[in-house]
Amino acid sequence: MAFLCGVGFAVAKCIEYQGKFDAGVTLFHNEYFVFYYVLTGVHLVHLLVGVGVLAYGYAKLTLRGLDAISLQEIESSASYWHMVDLLWIVIFPLLYLLP
Amino acid sequence: MLDILGSKNLVVWLVLMGVTVVSWYLSAPTLASPSAMTGIFMIAMAFFKARLVMVHFMEIGKAPLALKLICDTWAVVGCVSVAGLYFCLE
Numbered sequence: 001m002a003f004l005c006g007v008g009f010a011v012a013k014c015i016e017y018q019g020k021f022d023a024g025v026t027l028f029h030n031e032y033f034v035f036y037y038v039l040t041g042v043h044l045v046h047l048l049v050g051v052g053v054l055a056y057g058y059a060k061l062t063l064r065g066l067d068a069i070s071l072q073e074i075e076s077s078a079s080y081w082h083m084v085d086l087l088w089i090v091i092f093p094l095l096y097l098l099p
Numbered sequence: 100m101l102d103i104l105g106s107k108n109l110v111v112w113l114v115l116m117g118v119t120v121v122s123w124y125l126s127a128p129t130l131a132s133p134s135a136m137t138g139i140f141m142i143a144m145a146f147f148k149a150r151l152v153m154v155h156f157m158e159i160g161k162a163p164l165a166l167k168l169i170c171d172t173w174a175v176v177g178c179v180s181v182a183g184l185y186f187c188l189e
Binding site: 082083089092094 | 115122123125126134137138141142144145146148149152153156157158177181185
């Protein structure tokens with residue numbers, strides 16, 4: 001479920017970037033957009049890593065079942081994924097909502 | 100019957116969604132001219148949500164005191180510095 005949400009978010013972000021590029025809003029368009037692209041871009045990279053980690057955890061769980069090390073890996077992956085989400089919880093209002 | 104852990108996660112998730120909706124509503128361009136206080140409130144809400152995620156989903160609530168203090172300090176310092184910068188720039 002988290003994997004699907006992550007992939008959906010990445011697709012939405014690519015569509016959003018494409019729309020902005022088509023409108024001529026690139027990295028150095030103005031100061032705000034430097035921050036916008038750097039913050040969302042770095043977040044996206046972390047998200048893609050997280051999606052990979054989730055996929056690895058799911059594949060390992062499905063193929064080999066659960067053991068002590070797998071549980072530790074899954075807990076760590078879940079914590080990493082929550083961290084990525086936590087960052088977005090702060091970044092989203094900062095870039096999209098603040099007046 | 101919902102097990103206790105499942106229902107607590109659901110309650111926390113609903114609170115997160117509710118606060119997000121409030122922030123979203125406050126950002127609507129149709130609202131009367133927003134003040135700097137609206138922005139500061141939204142920043143505070145963002146860090147409130149971040150702390151909620153840390154305590155409940157990242158299990159900092161069950162962590163040793165030192166880690167709890169580090170995470171709470173991050174939330175407070177982050178909130179105050181972002182809100183402060185926002186207020187100065189407005």
